[in-house]
Amino acid sequence: MSKTAATPVKFTHIQCGDCPIRHRAVCARCDDSELASLEETKYYRSFEAGQTIVWSGDRMDFVGSVVTGIATLTQTMEDGRRQMVGLLLPSDFVGRPGRDTAAYDVVATTDLVMCCFRKKPFEEMMLTTPHVGQRLLEMTLDELDAAREWMLLLGRKTAREKIASLIAIIARRDASLKMADSGGSVVVDLPLTREAMSEYLGLTLETVSRQISALRKDGIIVIEGKRHITIPDFERLLEEAGDDSDGGFLV
Amino acid sequence: MSKTAATPVKFTHIQCGDCPIRHRAVCARCDDSELASLEETKYYRSFEAGQTIVWSGDRMDFVGSVVTGIATLTQTMEDGRRQMVGLLLPSDFVGRPGRDTAAYDVVATTDLVMCCFRKKPFEEMMLTTPHVGQRLLEMTLDELDAAREWMLLLGRKTAREKIASLIAIIARRDASLKMADSGGSVVVDLPLTREAMSEYLGLTLETVSRQISALRKDGIIVIEGKRHITIPDFERLLEEAGDDSDGGFLV
DNA sequence: TTTGAGCCTTGACCTAGATCAAACAATGTC
DNA sequence: GACATTGTTTGATCTAGGTCAAGGCTCAAA
Numbered sequence: 001m002s003k004t005a006a007t008p009v010k011f012t013h014i015q016c017g018d019c020p021i022r023h024r025a026v027c028a029r030c031d032d033s034e035l036a037s038l039e040e041t042k043y044y045r046s047f048e049a050g051q052t053i054v055w056s057g058d059r060m061d062f063v064g065s066v067v068t069g070i071a072t073l074t075q076t077m078e079d080g081r082r083q084m085v086g087l088l089l090p091s092d093f094v095g096r097p098g099r100d101t102a103a104y105d106v107v108a109t110t111d112l113v114m115c116c117f118r119k120k121p122f123e124e125m126m127l128t129t130p131h132v133g134q135r136l137l138e139m140t141l142d143e144l145d146a147a148r149e150w151m152l153l154l155g156r157k158t159a160r161e162k163i164a165s166l167i168a169i170i171a172r173r174d175a176s177l178k179m180a181d182s183g184g185s186v187v188v189d190l191p192l193t194r195e196a197m198s199e200y201l202g203l204t205l206e207t208v209s210r211q212i213s214a215l216r217k218d219g220i221i222v223i224e225g226k227r228h229i230t231i232p233d234f235e236r237l238l239e240e241a242g243d244d245s246d247g248g249f250l251v
Numbered sequence: 252m253s254k255t256a257a258t259p260v261k262f263t264h265i266q267c268g269d270c271p272i273r274h275r276a277v278c279a280r281c282d283d284s285e286l287a288s289l290e291e292t293k294y295y296r297s298f299e300a301g302q303t304i305v306w307s308g309d310r311m312d313f314v315g316s317v318v319t320g321i322a323t324l325t326q327t328m329e330d331g332r333r334q335m336v337g338l339l340l341p342s343d344f345v346g347r348p349g350r351d352t353a354a355y356d357v358v359a360t361t362d363l364v365m366c367c368f369r370k371k372p373f374e375e376m377m378l379t380t381p382h383v384g385q386r387l388l389e390m391t392l393d394e395l396d397a398a399r400e401w402m403l404l405l406g407r408k409t410a411r412e413k414i415a416s417l418i419a420i421i422a423r424r425d426a427s428l429k430m431a432d433s434g435g436s437v438v439v440d441l442p443l444t445r446e447a448m449s450e451y452l453g454l455t456l457e458t459v460s461r462q463i464s465a466l467r468k469d470g471i472i473v474i475e476g477k478r479h480i481t482i483p484d485f486e487r488l489l490e491e492a493g494d495d496s497d498g499g500f501l502v
Numbered sequence: 503t504t505t506g507a508g509c510c511t512t513g514a515c516c517t518a519g520a521t522c523a524a525a526c527a528a529t530g531t532c
Numbered sequence: 533g534a535c536a537t538t539g540t541t542t543g544a545t546c547t548a549g550g551t552c553a554a555g556g557c558t559c560a561a562a
Binding site (some may be wrong): 083 | 324328329330334336354385386389396398400401402404406407453493
């Protein structure tokens with residue numbers, strides 16, 4: 001997810017019209033006639049925190065993007081081991097054109113609003129409106145980069161580095177929305193439970209808890225409550241994360 | 252990489268003309284005039300086993316696809332820890348349109364021939380020839396699926412399951428090319444050193460070696476030399492890999 | 503004001519895989 | 533034929549993170 005923030009966000013949704021966020025700025029290249037067919041099939045869906053949106057293997061006849069809230073993509077093995085493979089924040093795209101079955105569980109981690117399109121008309125529109133496909137390619141390439149950074153994290157980082165990385169990733173994505181650094185220190189509210197973090201990081205929730213405590217004891221982060229985190233020195237956090245330099249954020 | 256083989260291969264390269272493999276079947280939808288501009292900038296490059304094609308961070312002014320041989324994408328941390336994030340077999344695409352710097356080390360694992368295009372003209376052609384972009388989107392979505400399966404492997408599988416998975420993945424990709432199963436048993440030549448396997452799997456090379464020995468002792472695989480593997484019962488291997496059922500291969 | 507359900511923390515212990523070390527096999531070079 | 537070199541195997545030991553278990557905190561329902 002980390003490099004996504006590095007690319008300038010011009011128009012983030014593949015959607016249009018009256019969406020609550022990024023209203024009207026959605027697609028600079030669309031004229032109204034091109035958008036008409038999309039408008040017709042667009043609809044919103046709301047989900048409560050914890051609700052499963054689709055189960056892996058289920059038929060999925062829509063695509064869409066997150067408007068508000070957070071969703072996750074998760075894979076499960078027969079014996080119950082779970083690995084998160086996607087973390088969807090506002091503006092992220094869900095679903096795969098050209099496939100009618102969900103490959104992963106999609107779960108709303110917080111209360112969630114999605115902007116959806118029926119898949120069939122969306123696919124047709126992709127054929128007639130090339131730049132939507134181009135935009136989707138761009139977004140997919142970003143996701144692939146994020147997945148590859150994630151693979152480095154899963155395969156080679158220590159538990160401590162994993163936690164530091166996750167906090168940095170969330171802080172970075174957050175900051176790109178609300179730019180809330182008051183004098184060098186960055187503030188984040190973790191939108192995930194310890195368990196969800198463990199599924200993201202390929203750890204147990206106990207290890208997540210212990211490493212968060214360790215980072216707190218070492219002054220890398222300051223915690224109020226369970227989820228509200230202040231990062232006094234972001235550079236220091238990035239060092240703990242084992243990322244080379246800034247990961248494309250500062251600078 | 253695994254699900255890639257599941258989607259029917261219609262025309263695999265984004266390339267055309269006189270490529271050694273899949274010659275002429277490359278792009279059913281292209282007419283000659285559309286391909287002309289690509290032909291102009293197309294060229295082949297050969298690399299020896301072990302040679303680094305591009306270093307992460309280097310300028311990369313071409314895109315291309317593997318014609319013969321195998322290449323890897325690898326990320327490296329400052330202290331030298333390495334994680335493979337891409338395994339490129341013949342027909343796989345290399346490079347990212349819209350970015351001029353390599354994000355990963357690209358290394359030829361075997362002797363390698365690539366079919367390359369200068370990036371600038373390729374990008375221009377993507378704008379004028381939409382279905383090339385569409386094909387690229389399809390390939391990128393496949394890669395993203397593969398990356399996500401890989402994440403499950405890295406985050407949740409045991410060393411034994413990782414090895415079994417890797418052998419299955421390679422066998423599957425191999426089989427889709429040469430369909431070499433003689434009476435239920437499948438034969439593979441591992442195109443990777445133990446070290447490369449360890450970089451793929453997020454393990455040490457010693458653990459890779461030990462687990463291969465263990466699978467051999469248990470009769471899951473039969474080895475001649477170091478690299479030549481016979482799989483007497485592919486289903487059994489898949490069970491060891493912890494994949495749900497067949498992973499989209501048999502059936 | 504209890505009770506209970508989620509979510510989180512911490513401790514004690516254990517094990518899968520890492521690390522360190524030695525040696526072997528195949529290949530090429532002088 | 534001696535000898536590096538590269539890839540691999542195997543053994544002995546160590547440790548990061550998993551597992552099992554007990555509580556603690558918070559909020560909401562009864």
